[in-house]
Amino acid sequence: MCGIVGYIGRRDATPVLIQGLKRLEYRGYDSFGIATVGSAIEVYKKMGRISDGEAGAAHLHGCTGIGHTRWATHGEPNDVNAHPHTDCTGKIAVVHNGVIENYSELKRQLLARGHIFRSETDTEVIAHLIEEHYDGDLLAAVNAILPELHGSYAVLAIAEDTEQIVAARNASPLVLGVGDAEVFAASDMTPLLEYTERVIYLEDGDVADLTPDRYTVYHDGRTVDRPVELISWCVEDTRKGGFDHYMLKEIFEQPQSFYETIRAGIDDRIRQMVLEAEEITLVACGTSYHTALIFKYLAEALCNIPVRVELGSEFKYFTPPLHGLVIAVSQSGETADTIAALKMAKARNCPTLAITNMQGSTVTRVADQTLLMRAGPEIGVAATKSYTAQLAALMEIVNVRCDGAFDDVLSHAHLAIGDVLLHEIKEAVALCAGAEHVFFVGRGAFYPVSLEGALKMKEISYVHAEGYAAGELKHGPFALLTAETPVVAVCTPGPTYGVMASNIKEMKARKAPVIALGVVGDTELAEITDIFIPIPNTHLLVQVLTASVVLQLLAYHTACALQCDVDKPRNLAKSVTVE
Incomplete structure (x- = not known):
């Protein structure tokens, strides 16, 4: 959730930290701050956006520093609760991503021993604990307090x-960047791209000692060698490239990211794993859950294999019986709930496969095998190209189970995605922008497509939207249909076309305006709906x-019409690394 950046080297640390934190803005945050080692520990932190407050950090000096963007968990967003946090003496500063589950107990003990707390955060206990053990050896002090911390x-x-x-690091992502007489640390690789292509992914339980000319990684008190890996992304991938928003840029990158994911294919080990599976369980959250549901419909219909889809946040507490292949789907590879579910599946001796966009992320190290998406950096909080890249990976699994029956379909699908990017949807946008509530409906695989369309609408435009299997509207939601409640219906040729058309007529009978997505030339559908796309x-x-791409565009343009902050929707984080 939060973003972390550290720098030690030959440069002035403050500009590096500020730029790095800006690269992490997509993770979501409510405040930011940095601390540097100059003549003393110097701290600047502020509630709100970096762009509004970064000038206040100009007075900080030194070539060593740490920075943080906070997504509040303990204590409301304000200047005091922003990171970094310091000890009683002001000589030690820390930033932290995660949750210290036993912080209340630790705080009571520290207060009893005379420590003075300034914030409501769980993080501040870390600074005070280090203070108690610090005698000039920071590495020894940090090592001494880690066993006391329960959580991530x-x-x-x-x-x-x-x-x-x-x-x-423990159960929260941390990556090192290795430069020329300088070392970086960050929550993910995006702040590192301007400075180095060499990265080291820390493992759970690792402690790293960083100086300008070296880094040493320890695990259980012993030095360990973590491989230096080369980043294939470049800094240009993280820029808007002339688009008004990252989200729009990433929507338009989908033909390429889908094609690249399909072209990468599936290696023989994963292929064998997929072919041997007698049943498949997918675990995911949010948008990834919707792609998993789409896979369920496709795999059961086309491959005749039973598929179960579980929410990661429920899985840990209500674990179903597990048999066969377990697939964890996570864009960031750091989704806490999905990682916990993956570990439980491994404990039950199930073969596990991760589908993610982030090489070196936690899920790639936990799962037996990894199917890597080829979406590149996704900066907009709302998932777009990572969604279609996940679908590319999952559709390739369907194709493997069907002995390559869809090779030609998938190899040319990117062309159809490109065809819909320039669709004229102004009427539909105006209808949605003027509504307080919008329903999205579909049947079969288009039911989870509708769920995703509704999610996109509410998360970036703040218009209340709900997705339903079309036949379920008459089981309650019909009570909410009015002339001011648009319905977005996906209705394509197939076994449910006739009943879907009947559902649309039922909605029209309740005076609800209907926006329909149907295939080119479907005059019948165009006649019974208000707007046909x-x-x-x-x-x-x-x-x-x-259909998914059109719904992304509908949400995007509706949000723009309502003057919403498309790339940074309120209260949301890109990577949900806490439970």
């Missing part, structure tokens, strides 16, 4: 009169993709 953490700590950063008359797999 990625921690960076600095101390006065040192050229050193100590980093520690055509998509290519192609294979079901491709119709799922094109």
Whole structure:
């Protein structure tokens, strides 16, 4: 959730930290701050956006520093609760991502021993604990306090009169960047792209000692070698490239990211795993859950294999009986609920497969095998190209189970995605922008497509939207239909076309205006609806993709019409790394 950046080297740390935090803005945040080691520990932190408050950090000096963007968990968003946090003496500063589950008990103990707390956060206990053990050796002090911390953490700590950063990780992502006489640390690779292509992914339980000219990683008190890996992304991938918003840029990148994911294919080990599975369970959250539901409909219909889909947040507490292949789907590879479910599946000796966009992320190290999406960096909080790249990976699994029956369909699907990017949807946008509530409906695989369309609408435009299997509206939601309640219906040729058309007529009878997505040339559907948006008359797999992209555009343009902050919707984070 939160974003962390650390720098130690030959440059002035403040500009590096500020730029790095800006690269992490997509993770979501309500405040930010940095601390540097100059003549003393110097701290600047502020509630709100970096762009509004970064000038206040100009007075900070030093070539060693740490920075943080906060997504509030303990204590409301304000200047005091913003990170970094310091100890009683002001000589130690820390930033932290994660949740210290036993912080209340630790705080009571520290207060009893005379410590003075300034914030409501769980993180501040880390600074005070380090203070109690610090005698000039920051690495030893951090190592001493880690056994006391229960929960998840990625921690960076600095101390006065040192050229050193100590980093520690447990169940929260932390990556090192190796430069020329400089070392970086961050929550993910995006802040590193401008400075180095060499990265080290820390493992749970790792502690790293960073100085300008070296880094040493320890695990259980012993030095360990973590491989240096090369990043394939570049800094240009993280820029808007002339688009008004990252989200629009990423919507338009979908033909390429889908094609690249399909072209990468599936290696023989994953292929064998998929072919041997007698049943499949998918675990995911949010948008990834919707792609998993789409896979369920496609795999059961086309491959005749039973598929179960579980919410990661429920799985840990209500674990179903597990048999066969378990697939964890996570864009970031750091989704806490999905990782916990994956570990439980492994404990039950199930073969596990991760589908993610982030090489080196936690799910890639936990799962037996990884199917990597080829979406590249996705900066907009609302998932777009990562959604279709997930679908590419999942559709390729369907294709493997069907002995390559859809090779030609999938290899050309990117062309159909490109066809719908320039659709004229102004009427539909105006209808949605003027509504307080919008329903999205579909049947079969288009039911989860509708769920995703509703999610996109509410998360970036703040228009209340709900997705339903079309036949379920008459079981209650019909009570909410009025002339001011638009319905977005996906209705394509297939076994449910007739009943779907009947459902639309039922909605029209309740005076609800209907926006329909149907195939080119469907005059019947155009006649019974208020607004008709055509998509290519192609294979079901491709119709799922094109309908999804149109719904992304509908949400995007509605949000723009309502003057919403499309790339940084309120209260949301890109990567949900806490439970």
